[in-house]
Amino acid sequence: MLKHLQPLALWGLLVAALAPGAAHAICDVDYRVQPGDTLFSIAETHYNDRSRWTLIYYSNQHVLAGPSVIPGKTLHIPCAGQASAPDPTPLRKDDAEMKLLTGGGFAPFTDQALPGQGMITELVNAAMELTPSPVSYSITWEEDWSRHLFPMLDEKQFDMGFPWLKPDCAATPDNERCVNFHFSEPLITIPIMVFVRADDPFRFDSDADMIGKTLCRPDGYYSHDLDRSDRRWLSEGQVTLARAKTPAACFQRLMAGEVDAVSLNLFLGADTLIAEGLRDKVIPLERAISEEGLHVVISKRHWRGTAHLYRINAGLKALKAEGRFQDIVSRHLELFWAQLQ
Known part of the structure; x- marks a missing residue:
């Protein structure tokens, strides 16, 4: 080579x-x-x-x-991967021992219309195949994400769900996700970016550059990365967090001059920019605010919670050791950026 x-x-x-x-x-x-x-x-x-x-x-x-x-x-x-995806593992079937829950509209991670039904879905399939204690499993698609954690997973209508962000449970142990769910090792981490107007000289080289700024995030989105042990932007009033109903609405506020920047994960931000026709008007800065993991979750009251999480974590470790993890991720990234362009 x-x-x-x-x-x-x-x-x-x-x-x-x-x-x-x-x-x-x-x-x-x-x-x-x-x-x-x-x-x-x-x-x-x-x-x-x-x-x-x-x-x-x-x-x-x-x-x-x-x-x-x-x-x-x-x-x-690395070289970019190909857009094709393998068929799901033979362990995946309708009448299965383990029932998994996910939803669509989350490119490039989960959607039934994506190759392999998305990057995260394919990673879960491969991890389940490589676990040292394989079991058959099914994947159900519920498009109303607001029902996944409560009541569907909390009431154990399904065994596990994916992909979910994990709050800072050490800092906020009373967060409802921390109280009610166990989390797997991260399936993948995603950069949380700062998007600004292309004609704005806004720089983000260090945390000090954010002091006095107003950031927009959609309603219901986390804010723990803006207020952590080494960064007290919100609790000390150093940064103002503005809200909007949707990611698109945040970008509309940015273009209207109502906020200094929009903070979203890279993929959601890029997808929204294209949909709103803002590709040349808004750009991501090169420094990320944080990295957030996407996890598999299971109710703390599930009697097989430890065993099921072991399967996911062990399979994911084997997936990385074999090199298949990077192959899957690269292939889906290439397809995502090609579609945007």
Whole structure:
């Protein structure tokens, strides 16, 4: 492969890739991070497309500082995956021992119309296949997400549900999710970005840059990452949190000058920008506010809760060890960005 190219050969590929009409990415190579690099700039160099920075992010989380690069560290630059997806595992059937619950409209993670029914669905399928204690399971789709935790999972109408954000249970142990549910290891982490008007000189290089700003998030969205042990933006009145009914409404408030920025997960933000026709008018800043995990959850009153979570966690660990985790993630990321473009 290309991992051991000498610098001159790599430079030749770089020149070719950046030439007008170039279509080939410089991928399946290792790259040493230089001062001033960001995931955005590295993606632009290797893929000629800044939006594909998440391919590098998900391939190198073990050497990143969150979504930030560290000069001197070596990153692997993966090639984009193909859009096709395998059939579900043979353990998945209607009349099954374990019943899982999810819903759609959450691209690229879960939706019945997506290849593999979404990235997270495919990760769950593969993890269930690789668990050391496999059981048959079914997946039910309920499009009203507000019913998933309460009453459906809380009353054990289903065994487990996915994908769900985990609150900061150490700081807020009385949060209803923390009180009522166990969480798996993260299936994946997602960057929570700051979206600003393209003509705004707003910078977010450190937490101090956010002091005095007004951020918009939709009604019902978490805020624990804005008020944690090392960041007291809300409790100390350093940042104002504005609300709107929908992500689109937050972006409308941004364009009207009512808020300084919108804070959403990268994928929801990008999808909303395209739907609202704001792609050239609003941009994500290169520093994320936080990273949030997506988990499988199960009621704390479920008599097999520990055994079921073990299956998911052990299968996910095996999935990463085999390299299939990155293959699945890369394939779905490539499809997501291709659809947006």
